[in-house]
Amino acid sequence: MAEQPASLNSAIGRRRASETVFLLLVGTLASTVLLKIASIQWLELIYTVQLIVLTVAFCNARMQVRVFRPLLLLAAGYGLISVLTILMAVAALRFSFYMEPDQTLLEYPVVITFSRVFEMLIDMGAMLFLADLFRTRLDTARFTMRVYYWVGVLSAIYSVVSYPLDRAGIISLGTYGDIHRFRGFYNEGGPYGLYVVTLLGVAWALLRIGWEPRRRTYAIMLLLAGTLLMSQSKAALLAVVFLFLIRSIFARSFTQRLITIICGLAVLAVFSQTFDLASKLRLWKEAGAKYEQISHAHVGDPNVVQGRVAGLFIVPRMIAAHPLTGVGWGNYGIVRNDPEYRGAAAWGEPDAPGMGVLGLAAEIGLPVLALLLLYLFLPYFWLRRLQVPEYVANLALLQPIAHLFGAQLNLTYPWIVTAFALGIGFALKNEERSAVHPVESVSA
Numbered sequence: 001m002a003e004q005p006a007s008l009n010s011a012i013g014r015r016r017a018s019e020t021v022f023l024l025l026v027g028t029l030a031s032t033v034l035l036k037i038a039s040i041q042w043l044e045l046i047y048t049v050q051l052i053v054l055t056v057a058f059c060n061a062r063m064q065v066r067v068f069r070p071l072l073l074l075a076a077g078y079g080l081i082s083v084l085t086i087l088m089a090v091a092a093l094r095f096s097f098y099m100e101p102d103q104t105l106l107e108y109p110v111v112i113t114f115s116r117v118f119e120m121l122i123d124m125g126a127m128l129f130l131a132d133l134f135r136t137r138l139d140t141a142r143f144t145m146r147v148y149y150w151v152g153v154l155s156a157i158y159s160v161v162s163y164p165l166d167r168a169g170i171i172s173l174g175t176y177g178d179i180h181r182f183r184g185f186y187n188e189g190g191p192y193g194l195y196v197v198t199l200l201g202v203a204w205a206l207l208r209i210g211w212e213p214r215r216r217t218y219a220i221m222l223l224l225a226g227t228l229l230m231s232q233s234k235a236a237l238l239a240v241v242f243l244f245l246i247r248s249i250f251a252r253s254f255t256q257r258l259i260t261i262i263c264g265l266a267v268l269a270v271f272s273q274t275f276d277l278a279s280k281l282r283l284w285k286e287a288g289a290k291y292e293q294i295s296h297a298h299v300g301d302p303n304v305v306q307g308r309v310a311g312l313f314i315v316p317r318m319i320a321a322h323p324l325t326g327v328g329w330g331n332y333g334i335v336r337n338d339p340e341y342r343g344a345a346a347w348g349e350p351d352a353p354g355m356g357v358l359g360l361a362a363e364i365g366l367p368v369l370a371l372l373l374l375y376l377f378l379p380y381f382w383l384r385r386l387q388v389p390e391y392v393a394n395l396a397l398l399q400p401i402a403h404l405f406g407a408q409l410n411l412t413y414p415w416i417v418t419a420f421a422l423g424i425g426f427a428l429k430n431e432e433r434s435a436v437h438p439v440e441s442v443s444a
Contacts, residue, residue, distance in 0.1 A: 022050065023140060026130070027147025030413040031155055031195070032185035040119075043412045047122040054129070068135070070382060071128045071422070077375040078124045082117045084368050085329045089113035092328030098337040100350055107350070112330035119410040127415040127422075134423020135430070141423050142211050145202055148416065149212070152199040153220055155184035155192075156227040163230075182230040193233025194407050197240060198398045198417045200224050201391075205420070208391045235356075235406040242401055243394070295346035305346050310336070311353025317341045318362035326365035356406040376400035379418050388425040395421035 029035060029043035067075075089110050097109055106115050134141035159174035159182035166175040174184055181189035184196075203221050206212040228236055244263055291313035298304040318327055318341050327335050333350030336342060353359035357376075361369045377400050383393040399414035407414060 019140070020143070022046070023144045024147055026126075026416060027144045028151050030148060030416050031151040033191065033411065034185060034187060041410075041412060044119060044122055044410075047126045047412075050129070051122060051125060068132055068426070070426075071132055074375065074378065075124070075128060077371070077378070078121065081368060081372055081375070082121060084371075085117060085364050086110075086113060088325045088365060088368070089328040089331070091325060092331055095327060095331070095335055096338055097331070097334045098350075099334055103334075103350065107330075107334070109328060109331060109334065112334075113328055116330045116410065123410065123412055123415045126412075127419045130416065130419035131422035131426075134419060135426040138424070138427055141420060141427070144416075145206060145420055146211065148413075148420075149199065149202050149206060152184075152196070152202075153223070156182075156196070156199075156223055159184050159227055159230070160223075179232065180230075181232045182227050184227070184231075189231040190233045190235050190406060191411075193228055193231035193236030194239060194402045194405060195413060196224055196228040196231060197236050197243075198402065198413060200228070201395055201398050202417065202420065205391045205395055205424070208389065209424075239401045239405045242405070243397065246397060247390075247394075292343050292345045295348075299346045302349075302351075305348040306351040308354045310345070310348055310351070311355050311359055313343075313345065314341045315353050315355060315359055315362045317343070319366070322362075322365065324365050324367060326361070326363045326368070329360070329363045332359070332363055352408070354406060357403045357409060360409065373400065376403060379422050383421060383425040386425060386429050388428050392421055392425045392428065396425070 025046055026043065029041070029046070033041060035042045093109055099108075105111060130144070134144075155174070162172065162174035163180060163182070166172045166180050175182055176189070183189050183192045186192035186195065200221060203212070203217055203224065207214060207217040228240075291309065295305050295310070304310070314336050315332075318332070318335075321340060332353060336350070337347055342348075353362070357369065357372065360372070364372070377397075379396040380393060380400070383396050396418050399418045402411075402414045403409055
């Protein structure tokens with residue numbers, strides 16, 4: 001293990017009780033999407049309260065505050081994305097909407113876009129606040145990362161304990177379905193698998209920094225790998241393979257590149273053989289191609305008429321019809337039944353395509369999607385340029401990968417993992433500069 005700056009392995013400052021509670025909630029509530037009021041996660045409500053507190057403090061400081069420049073650039077970028085999506089949502093009022101009688105006000109055109117934008121902005125704001133806190137107070141980074149990690153471990157154990165109960169037909173709990181997929185504190189195996197990928201990244205970072213012991217961490221990573229396999233998440237598999245691909249591109253030698261590619265192919269082969277991935281992908285592709293006919297044969301099955309299978313058919317049609325402006329962020333569910341997109345397929349209830357940021361292309365348009373992807377990957381590019389350890393930079397890669405392969409943009413956990421990466425990465429660079437220019441560091 002490479003030696004780390006001394007400050008990485010020691011507490012800096014003392015946390016107030018309120019700060020400790022806030023960070024405890026951040027690390028804990030990020031680990032499940034089941035705890036929510038309507039469609040709003042509990043953690044987003046806590047972020048909203050935190051935003052109000054910070055706004056009051058900002059006003060008391062005569063509206064003057066020092067902001068770390070890179071974080072300010074991220075805020076400006078997401079602000080621009082928010083303005084563009086709202087403008088396009090207003091322009092989307094020209095479309096026909098297919099509303100259900102029981103839909104709430106928050107699901108109406110433009111209103112739903114405002115709610116999506118607000119969710120993204122509070123998640124982004126929390127990420128920047130945490131990143132700034134972590135870069136100046138590494139004890140807070142260590143505490144929050146370990147909470148996030150250990151709640152994830154409990155989630156994995158919960159699935160393992162649930163498995164025999166589910167097999168016996170007693171109760172499902174952390175597993176579900178005829179094939180007994182692991183889901184932890186989530187509602188499905190797919191989203192849970194993507195979450196476990198971030199846990200593995202955090203576990204590796206904790207180990208390399210020295211914040212968790214070696215043997216115990218290796219044992220837990222083995223548990224998490226088994227949990228990931230039992231989630232049977234195709235999205236998580238693709239995310240892992242993509243991570244290995246990026247790792248091979250930035251490998252320092254041909255040997256490292258070759259080993260990384262072999263590891264990625266091995267993961268793909270094990271998963272494919274264990275769960276017959278080829279046949280499942282073939283059936284999924286055929287269902288998308290023949291969706292119009294298949295949907296009428298399975299009118300009562302939401303897994304066919306709604307969700308990813310329907311999205312595979314409808315989303316490309318939406319993109320082709322409105323590649324520049326989209327149909328409005330959040331409007332997919334209330335325009336999907338337009339014959340222009342649905343064709344001759346069966347009528348479906350308002351839903352989401354379940355395709356992550358790729359599904360967003362139909363709602364926000366390709367130009368804004370490209371801008372969004374740029375800002376999602378920007379922290380990773382920054383950390384690579386700063387030449388921080390690879391295990392830190394890779395934490396920033398987990399958020400865009402999670403969103404690319406299906407995680408919705410309003411999920412809180414990917415933003416928190418990026419906050420870990422930015423906070424620790426900038427702290428490492430500051431330590432390096434302090435070692436080279438100690439006098440200059442004190443004056444700053």
